[in-house]
Structure formats: C-alpha cells, structure tokens
Amino acid sequence: MASIEQLYSVLATASSDQQDPAQPALVVHAGQIAVDTPAVAAEMTNAELQNWFLEAPDVEAVAIVKENVPVALVNRNVFMEQYGRPFSREVFGKRSCISFANQKPLIVDANTPIEVVVRAAVEPESRVMKDGFICNRDGHYFGIGSGMALIRAMSDIEAAKTRQLLSSIEYASAIQQSNLRNSQAELTTCLPSARLEWLPRDVVGGDCYFFRATRNGLFGAIVDCTGHGVPGAFMTLITLSFLENRVATGSDEPDPAHVLSDLNRYIKKVLGQHASTKSGEEAHVVREGKSDDGLDAFMFVLTGNGLDLQYASARLEMAVLDGAASPAEATDVQILEGDRMGVGYSDTPDDFAFTTRSHTLQPGYRAFVTTDGVIDQVGGPKNIAHGRKRLYKLFAERRDELPQQFGDTLLDSFAQWQGDQHRRDDVCFFVFTNEV
Incomplete structure (x- = not known):
C-alpha cells in the first residue's frame, strides 16, 4: 500500500x-x-x-x-x-x-x-x-x-515551478486516494446501502475515512485533520497508516476508545507535540516543538446485524434517526457525542483516555456523521455559516430517503447554500442504515 x-x-x-x-x-x-x-x-x-x-x-x-x-x-x-x-x-x-x-x-x-x-x-x-x-x-x-x-x-521560472508543483500534487492525490480505496471496498461489502462522500477543497485534503470488516461486523472512522491541501494530506496519511496497522481482524472487536487513545499518543510522538507546565508567579503551558496539529474523529464498531453500536468520539458526533411507524414519529434527531478533546494536539494530555459508549439502533434507523466542512460553510442569503441546526433539520425532513438518495439531496442543498462563495474546507460525510 x-x-x-x-x-x-x-x-x-x-x-x-x-x-x-x-x-x-x-x-x-x-x-x-x-x-x-x-x-x-x-x-x-x-x-x-x-x-x-x-x-x-x-x-x-x-x-x-x-x-x-x-x-x-x-x-x-x-x-x-x-x-x-x-x-x-x-x-x-x-x-x-x-x-x-x-x-x-x-x-x-x-x-x-x-x-x-x-x-x-x-x-x-x-x-x-x-x-x-x-x-x-x-x-x-x-x-x-x-x-x-x-x-x-522570471515568469518562465514561476510557470515551471507551478507546473512541477501541480504535477507532484496530482500524484500525491493518487497516493492519498489509494489509501482510501480499500476502505471504500470494505464499506460496500459490509454496508451496501451506505453513502460515503469525500470532497477535498483542494486536490488533496485533510478529511479522511477508514473502514475495515471485523470478525463480527465493521469498524469505521470519519476523521477531520488539521488544515486542508498538502498539510492536511500529510496528517491523513499519518492517521491512515496508524489505523491500517492498529485495526485488524481478530477474535475481539477493536475498542474505538483504545484506538483513539493510541492514535493520540502516536501523533504526539511522531510530531513531537508535548506540552509541559512551567511553574512560577503565573503557571503556563510551554509547547515543545513547532507544530500543534491533530484531528477530530468519530470511530465506531457496528455489530449485531448493524444494530449494536460501540463508539468513541473526539469532538465529532453522530446524528441518529431511529426507525418508526411513520415519518412524523421520527423527526427528532438524536446526537451521539463523545469526548470534547482533540487527538494529538499539544494541549491534549499524552495519557488522555477516550471513552467507549454503547447505543442500540432501531431497525430502519438512519445514522449520519460529517466533518465540519458543511457546517462551517458560509453562504445562503445572509452569507452566514450553514450550522448544525439547518443540517440536522434537512436530515430529519428527508428521513424516508435511503442513504444514497439523501447524499444527493445534501450535495444539492450544500451547493445551493454555498452559491458563489469560496469553499472554506474539505467536506466528508457518511450516511448509513441497516435497510437495503
């Protein structure tokens, strides 16, 4: 790979x-x-x-x-x-x-x-x-x-540099996408009706995803790394390389919290992002190293015919609409949150222990995870951020749509909201259900 x-x-x-x-x-x-x-x-x-x-x-x-x-x-x-x-x-x-x-x-x-x-x-x-x-x-x-x-x-020199840089970034994009390709195949096998969308703002991006079949189900991760473009792409490859080595099929299901905690220590070690507190008249944190990069993530294991959910989160969340007899009974979006702590940043303790939580999904549910690319996008008639409330309202209103159809609906709505505004960030979202 x-x-x-x-x-x-x-x-x-x-x-x-x-x-x-x-x-x-x-x-x-x-x-x-x-x-x-x-x-x-x-x-x-x-x-x-x-x-x-x-x-x-x-x-x-x-x-x-x-x-x-x-x-x-x-x-x-x-x-x-x-x-x-x-x-x-x-x-x-x-x-x-x-x-x-x-x-x-x-x-x-x-x-x-x-x-x-x-x-x-x-x-x-x-x-x-x-x-x-x-x-x-x-x-x-x-x-x-x-x-x-x-x-x-000078113009010729700058044009040559630009051609060479763009060529390199195009190839870097092929490398990044090759790291994501296995996840797409695994997801298609385990959740054929799921919708996964990855739209980097630039040729390469800082959002990524990871899916692997486990002994009893599926391990998944939606990740939002610091930055976008080339810096973000470096962070995604650090993350994906770790997950590839850490998550493997075995007798036990991976524990999402353990994976997040181990990833936190790994990133801090690789990037040298440790912080120490100096005492004195005013105690303050001193950062070791020049970078302060990390990621937000939602990681989960789905078992029990797609109904048993074990999850851990670093500042991302999952929105869930449980199945019901009629759409009118399923308009409230349930938010599954985790820890309000980022992964790998210098102010995240090395030994921070993320928490695994459990949730039982109801047959016919809809589940939705997204990075902040849609939420933070400025647009609309007032040129304001899209926000979560507007996003989850659309999710609830279209709860009858299967993931593939809702993905198209969301992309159309997002394009209308963005209008002529510049895209602010990468966009990555994942919608799934146990229905086929």
Whole structure:
C-alpha cells in the first residue's frame, strides 16, 4: 500500500532542479539574458553618443566603460529627451556622455541568480525595469539585460515551478486516494446501502475515512485533520497508516476508545507535540516543538446485524434517526457525542483516555456523521455559516430517503447554500442504515 514516505518523496520533487525535457531550458542566471551590446568609452562626448544612437536604432541602452569596466548606463529615450532640450547641445555637446547617464546602474555578475536580480529591480527608485542592468564576467563588461527580458525569465521560472508543483500534487492525490480505496471496498461489502462522500477543497485534503470488516461486523472512522491541501494530506496519511496497522481482524472487536487513545499518543510522538507546565508567579503551558496539529474523529464498531453500536468520539458526533411507524414519529434527531478533546494536539494530555459508549439502533434507523466542512460553510442569503441546526433539520425532513438518495439531496442543498462563495474546507460525510 502507498505510504506517507511516498508522499514526502513526491512533494520533494516540486522543489528539485529537474527539468522537463519537453520544456525549453529555463533562464536561471543573469548572463543568460544579457545581450552583447557594444559599450562606449567614458571619453565619448554627448554629440558623438547622439550619432552613435542614430546609427544603432535598435539599441535601447548602452553601457559606458572605462578600460572595459562599466561605470554608467545610458537609456536612449532618456538621453534623446534631455539632449534635445533647448541649449543642451551647446552646453553639453562636448562634455562626456556620462552627463545624462545613470551613474549608479545595477551591475551584476553573469552567474547572479535571476531571483537576486529581480529583488534588486523592485527596490524603491530602481531604474532596472526601464533602463535594464549591466552584466559583468570576471569583472569586465559582458552585456546588458533588459527589464522586459528579466520579466519574461522570471515568469518562465514561476510557470515551471507551478507546473512541477501541480504535477507532484496530482500524484500525491493518487497516493492519498489509494489509501482510501480499500476502505471504500470494505464499506460496500459490509454496508451496501451506505453513502460515503469525500470532497477535498483542494486536490488533496485533510478529511479522511477508514473502514475495515471485523470478525463480527465493521469498524469505521470519519476523521477531520488539521488544515486542508498538502498539510492536511500529510496528517491523513499519518492517521491512515496508524489505523491500517492498529485495526485488524481478530477474535475481539477493536475498542474505538483504545484506538483513539493510541492514535493520540502516536501523533504526539511522531510530531513531537508535548506540552509541559512551567511553574512560577503565573503557571503556563510551554509547547515543545513547532507544530500543534491533530484531528477530530468519530470511530465506531457496528455489530449485531448493524444494530449494536460501540463508539468513541473526539469532538465529532453522530446524528441518529431511529426507525418508526411513520415519518412524523421520527423527526427528532438524536446526537451521539463523545469526548470534547482533540487527538494529538499539544494541549491534549499524552495519557488522555477516550471513552467507549454503547447505543442500540432501531431497525430502519438512519445514522449520519460529517466533518465540519458543511457546517462551517458560509453562504445562503445572509452569507452566514450553514450550522448544525439547518443540517440536522434537512436530515430529519428527508428521513424516508435511503442513504444514497439523501447524499444527493445534501450535495444539492450544500451547493445551493454555498452559491458563489469560496469553499472554506474539505467536506466528508457518511450516511448509513441497516435497510437495503
């Protein structure tokens, strides 16, 4: 099975220097965009420089050198404008061409990285984008780079980085989904009428799920990790790797609380997220390590023909509608809550013991677990968060719908609520029943 080590390897390529052979070579040093434009000597007069420009109509800027060492840079348009003013020819015609030159141009070595040149070009009062810059090699004049060439080079570099990063993330998505694929197969076998939806906000996401058949039923977990995108995906693979090794078919059913407690210790160990309290005038918690990442989760074991539920929760909950003779008798949503403590965070005690609770489901029930992607989404006519109350109201109103149909109903309702608003988070929900 694909592992988190693969994801590290894949994403590392995004910052490597490997170049796609199908793409042209990138400009990475200043010398690659420097044009070998003839320089003029500092002794040249302004009158002579005017004639020089007239004989070289394509040259936008020229370097002024002393013994082949650049000392100034003259922009054609600036020179022509200033030299063309009344009395300029009479006053400055016989003077050195340095008179109208930029005597503090940007001068860089040919091996200077393009990024360094760009940083200098965007400094306040810099004239690089207008005049260009001078490039040296071994201390002597080499050529002139234009501001436009600098922009094109930087644009190509950023485009290449983006292509490489997106390619890596696409492959990372394949790795993440391969870790989820086994769960989908196990769920289909054990609960054929269940509906499982996983919608990452980005290509990869921080929500995940895990299902495995046990000796007498099914173990399931819905998990909401810190963050979304690539950081969230790393957390999901840490979690899924642990669950794959921890939950196995055996003579005993996995205890959801024990799994959560062990996962808490595992994440804190892997990420070094331990907190210690310093005493003094004011006691306070000092975090060890730079990260404070973790997850919320709902874990359960379903046995007894899908009616006996053992569950443990870290800040997520399950909504249940018990079966009844008519829909009117089953409008109240029962909420199965667990511990109000996250998993793996630095302020969660290492030895925190989550609690397993029991609940007997009634034939014809509907059960629903979701991460906070729907609940926290801003939208609707007032641009407010969706909230739990609105979500569970929809769940109760559509209690006659089987999980597959309710999943479609919820997605349609969520899309209408979101409207033109940006998706705030990953979305993952799970609906199931014992009916077929």
